[in-house]
Amino acid sequence: MGDCSQFAVAPPATHRVWADDAASFSTYRIAALHHNMHEHPLFQMHELAKLAKELVPFSQCRFMRHDVTPASKIAHDALHPDGRSIDECFERIEELNAWLALYNIEVIPRYQALLGDIVDTMRAQIEREQPGIFRVNGFVFITVPPSVTPFHIDRENNLWLQLHGRKTLNVWDHRDRSIVPAEAVEDFIVTHSLRKVRFKEEFRPLSHEFNAHPGDGVYFPSTSPHMTNSDTAWTSPGDRVSISIGVTFYTSATRKAARIHQANRVLRRCGLSPAYPGDSPALDGLKAPVGRLVGAARASIVSRIGPAARFKLATAPPPGSY
Numbered sequence: 001m002g003d004c005s006q007f008a009v010a011p012p013a014t015h016r017v018w019a020d021d022a023a024s025f026s027t028y029r030i031a032a033l034h035h036n037m038h039e040h041p042l043f044q045m046h047e048l049a050k051l052a053k054e055l056v057p058f059s060q061c062r063f064m065r066h067d068v069t070p071a072s073k074i075a076h077d078a079l080h081p082d083g084r085s086i087d088e089c090f091e092r093i094e095e096l097n098a099w100l101a102l103y104n105i106e107v108i109p110r111y112q113a114l115l116g117d118i119v120d121t122m123r124a125q126i127e128r129e130q131p132g133i134f135r136v137n138g139f140v141f142i143t144v145p146p147s148v149t150p151f152h153i154d155r156e157n158n159l160w161l162q163l164h165g166r167k168t169l170n171v172w173d174h175r176d177r178s179i180v181p182a183e184a185v186e187d188f189i190v191t192h193s194l195r196k197v198r199f200k201e202e203f204r205p206l207s208h209e210f211n212a213h214p215g216d217g218v219y220f221p222s223t224s225p226h227m228t229n230s231d232t233a234w235t236s237p238g239d240r241v242s243i244s245i246g247v248t249f250y251t252s253a254t255r256k257a258a259r260i261h262q263a264n265r266v267l268r269r270c271g272l273s274p275a276y277p278g279d280s281p282a283l284d285g286l287k288a289p290v291g292r293l294v295g296a297a298r299a300s301i302v303s304r305i306g307p308a309a310r311f312k313l314a315t316a317p318p319p320g321s322y
């Protein structure tokens with residue numbers, strides 16, 4: 001018998017993510033998703049507890065603060081405020097109202113592979129508009145309601161999936177400059193500062209609100225403002241935990257937009273009001289190569305600053321690279 005393996009078609013993924021409306025899915029618009037990743041063995045609570053312990057040496061198991069509102073700064077610590085161990089946090093999670101975030105889970109190889117598999121289930125639809133997916137990262141949020149993730153933006157595109165319990169996600173269109181002004185996005189892309197990204201209650205009706213259950217998900221593009229919350233009314237004793245995951249990734253398009261922001265920053269410093277990325281394809285084509293050089297220069301400065309500052313930036317992308 002001949003070897004037919006080279007002609008074999010890969011079987012469909014058992015665990016996958018899909019867009020509700022696959023035909024009209026666009027990487028530039030917020031979209032409802034569904035998935036069955038909550039049934040994956042690596043996303044069960046005992047496996048997440050194991051993962052959390054493996055992330056401690058990297059300071060990537062973070063304890064979120066409870067006194068936050070949508071308008072708060074995002075704040076978290078590497079140590080539990082009362083000195084509890086990870087084991088205790090997971091064993092008594094409901095009683096302790098533990099609130100953990102597992103950052104950059106891709107540093108653990110089996111999760112890196114899983115994140116790649118998740119993105120692969122959407123790869124064809126993503127790359128038809130934004131080729132060149134790179135730097136796939138994962139963030140798991142384990143909370144006992146009530147919880148709030150403050151209003152913010154991220155650099156990456158995001159496949160946000162609800163794994164356990166309920167959570168509400170509010171997302172705003174990334175092109176709406178009345179929610180986050182151009183200069184605030186630029187500041188964040190170039191310097192990582194969210195100082196000018198500010199929530200106002202009047203923004204709330206302008207958001208897309210998703211009341212997510214396990215199996216629900218949302219795709220949102222890079223720099224879409226978003227926040228989450230969960231409520232004790234949705235829980236019952238023994239079933240009080242809410243778990244969601246953000247699978248984030250960059251593409252050739254997010255990298256080009258970052259470079260244009262870099263160039264715009266220089267132009268703004270010269271007193272000009274530069275066109276936002278995407279508003280003028282012709283200008284974008286001129287600005288992107290300039291922004292690439294500006295970003296590389298910034299990255300070089302960052303690499304030469306002190307070890308303490310470098311440590312702080314260890315998990316953050318170098319300015320202007322993506």
Ligand SMILES: [Fe+2]
Pocket residue numbers: 152153154226246
């Ligand atoms: Fe986020």
